[in-house]
Amino acid sequence: MRRLVMAFLVAALGAAAVAAQDRGPETGLPMPRYVSLKAPEANVRRGPSLTHRIDWVYKRRGMPLRITAEFGHWRRVEDRDGAGGWVHYSLLSGVRTVLVEQDLLDLHARPEPGAMVIARLETGVIARLSECSPAWCALSAGGHDGWAQKAALWGVGAEEIVD
Known part of the structure; x- marks a missing residue:
């Protein structure tokens, strides 16, 4: 014992x-x-x-x-x-900010691949991060707000959820 x-x-x-x-x-x-x-x-x-x-x-x-x-x-x-x-x-x-790692990354109106593209972000752009789900993050950059795929960003963990 x-x-x-x-x-x-x-x-x-x-x-x-x-x-x-x-x-x-x-x-x-x-x-x-x-x-x-x-x-x-x-x-x-x-x-x-x-x-x-x-x-x-x-x-x-x-x-x-x-x-x-x-x-x-x-x-x-x-x-x-x-x-x-x-x-x-x-x-x-x-x-929280992130660095875009994919050239001409689509910034979508909703966190869906088929959603309307609001803007395209160049590699190296710094965007403000406001929210992340498992696969998508809400960003603000250059006067545009939208959603981008998390895998194309540096500055947020792959498993991290941001509210």
Whole structure:
């Protein structure tokens, strides 16, 4: 009986540790998660402090980024290409955006393949994300609102549902 109780405790502690790893230690928010660049420019540093070297500068406001780690006021981010580094949290926003990865992506009036096409988005366009179902996302870009297939977007998880 004692071994059974010990095994149960070890399993429970292991599950708690895994659950804790899925949450940011500073914010308690899910990890990884997507955010966008709030500032028109953001230094990307080699480590989580001002004393670390700047590797490059992001220069595209609204660009979607994936947070992969947290340390104090710093967030380790990755872009669509997998490049990244540490950015101060004040330069990031919880406003969700996505990057169009398919050239001339149809923006539909409804989340259906046969629905009227409102606009076509070029590769690299940043669109504001408002909602996602398993296969479609509601977007705003260039004054147009509509639905695009999730598989053609970077900045939202394949299994993620956004309300």
